Amino acid sequence: MANSGTKPKRFDRNLIVIGAGSAGLVSAYIAAIAQAKVTLIEAHAMGGDCLNTGCVPSKALIKSARVAHMVSDAARFGIKTSTPTIDFPVVMQRIREVITAIEPHDSVERFTGLGVDCMKGYARFIDPWTVEIDGKTRLTAQSFVIATGAAPLIPPLPGVEASGYLTSETLWDEFAKRPAAPKRLVILGGGPIGCELAQSFQRLGSQVTLVEMAERLLLKEEADAAALVTEHLHADGVEILTGHKAVRFETNKCLIVEGSQGERTLAYDDVLIAVGRKPRIAGFGLEELGLVIDGKLPVDGFLRTNMPHILCAGDVAGKQQLTHGGSHEAWYASVNALARPFKKYRADYRVLPRVTYTEPELAAVGLTEVEATRQGVAFDVTRYDLDDLDRAIAEGEQAGFVKILTATGSDRILGATIIGEHAGEILAEITFAMKHQLGLRKILATIHPYPTWSEATKYAAGQYGLARKPLALLKWAERWFRWRRG
Incomplete structure (x- = not known):
């Protein structure tokens, strides 16, 4: 049975955030900026998985690997080199140095300076309004944001x-x-x-x-x-x-x-x-509150659990597993927590980009062809291959393409996939256009510097236009100009 507890008449905090990864940090930041009294509780390192074991170290590793590959591949650019020697301990030390350089962005000192009360320890719910940190300190709050992240999923294989x-x-x-x-x-x-x-x-x-x-x-x-x-x-x-x-x-x-x-x-x-990864929900007293169902922590479209004052953001919410997605959810969770019961905002995932940082990079936003078909959405496909892009040719990186899905009969963008050099950077323009409901014709009408990778989106928009030429009007124009020549 759920532990209902007794709602206090007075609270120690407006908001308590459990977990200091991307979702937790942003939730606490928003609360502090709004002048709410907020406590951020983290048992391990500030910055969560992204800083310490995920995005940051993996991208530092990828850079070292790409440099090694560039040296091996240098001959095709007219540069003669010997086979690279990998100093693996130095590679790993550089990763540690990168983490150390970024750590201040997520540090206790920074967030304390912003007005967040930071506490180190394990938080566990005693009742719906109270958490206990390391079995000692107890704090009450009007609202909570659970941002405990996710852990690697280990399949139950023999051995x-x-x-x-x-x-x-x-x-x-x-x-x-x-x-x-x-x-x-x-x-x-x-x-x-x-x-x-x-x-x-x-x-x-x-x-x-x-x-x-x-x-x-x-x-x-x-x-x-x-x-x-x-x-x-x-x-x-x-x-x-x-x-x-x-x-x-x-x-x-x-x-x-x-x-x-x-x-x-x-x-x-x-x-x-x-x-894969599974939400971290054990050990926080969530089961005793009746919030865990079939091993999951269900939330509604407003990121509320079945106790509306307890919300979730980030990987633990189970709706996406992206650092920037966690930050995105943090806005909804913290604002919905603080604005209760007067206002609430439904989380919007329609324009949530993602990137796989292989070489070539694979970046996507919105619907894929399979998803659009499954949802019964009518769409057209426009594709532009990077082997036609001058910058790609100059750099010898022609592999890849831009694929854009538009609503049938419209230039409204439903989704896009870009694969190639700098795909994640190129995708930003399309993500912006989708978020602000700008069609492909707006992208085509925007001046892009030459020669750049960002021109790929403009040329894709150009392909869209070429496939929809006003043939009847052009036929009339041909006759008109022939008459003008006499």
């Missing part, structure tokens, strides 16, 4: 606990001790994390085998874009086993997988599990 597996959270500390990247690295999971790390470690000296149960990588993305990522992973030397299911681990560092041709044994030095 997994004795396999020595790593995750995207544990690999950084473990590899920081190593003199070199693992010789044989098996990665389970062909999503963004698996693909990014597979390419990076392959380029840093590992022989990587990437295992994916589905028939292709990056299932959420357009099939043709995912196929291009797969092609480049193959070219880098990654062995890709799609349509293969992990069956069991054996004691001699072997993983047994099963595909259409039967079982196969994969020997490894390290195995990385990246098959």
Whole structure:
């Protein structure tokens, strides 16, 4: 039975935020700016997964891997070099230095200066209005934002606990001790994390085998874009086993997988599990409040649990797993918490971009063709290939394309996928256009500097226009100008 407790007549805080990742930090920031009394509670490191084990370290690793690849690939640009030597401890040390350089942005000092009361410790609900930190201090609040994030999902495979597996959270500390990247690295999971790390470690000296149960990588993305990522992973030397299911681990560092041709044994030095993430909901007293149902923490469209004064944001809400998505949800959760009961805002996910940081990058926003078809949305497709873009040709990076879905009979953008160099940066213009309901013709009418990667969106808009030329008017114009010539 849910612990109803007794609602206090007076509260210590207007808002308590549990978890100092991207969602929690933004929630606390908004509350402090609004002059509410807010406490932010974090048991581990400020900045959460993104700063310490996710976005920041992985992008630093990707940069080192790309530099190694650029050196190896320098000959096609007329630069003769020797094979690069990977100093793996220096690579890992640089990652630590990058985290250290960014840490002040998410620090206790910064947020204390902004007016946030920061506390270190484990928060647990005693009743719906009270949390206890480390079994000692108790605080009451009118509202709460749960921003406890998510943890890597570990499948219940036989032998997994004795396999020595790593995750995207544990690999950084473990590899920081190593003199070199693992010789044989098996990665389970062909999503963004698996693909990014597979390419990076392959380029840093590992022989990587990437295992994916589905028939292709990056299932959420357009099939043709995912196929291009797969092609480049193959070219880098990654062995890709799609349509293969992990069956069991054996004691001699072997993983047994099963595909259409039967079982196969994969020997490894390290195995990385990246098959998904699950919300962190255990240990906070949420079960005792009756907020957890079937192992999940359900929330409504306003990010409220079944106790409306307790809201969620970020990975724990289970609606998306993106750092910027967590920040986006934090606005809704904190404002809905503080404005209760007078105002509430439904969270809007229609224009939420995402990027997979492989080479080439894969960036997308809005609907894919599969999603639009599933939803019964009528759409047209416009595609512009980067092998036509002058900047791409000059830099020798012609692989990729821009694909834009528009509503049938309109230039209103429903979604876009960009794959190629700087795809994540190029996508920003389309995301802006979608958010502010600007059609492709507005993009076409905007001056883009030459030669830049951003011209790709303008040329895609041009392709849209060319496919819709006013043929009757042009036929009339041809006759008119012929008459004018006499």
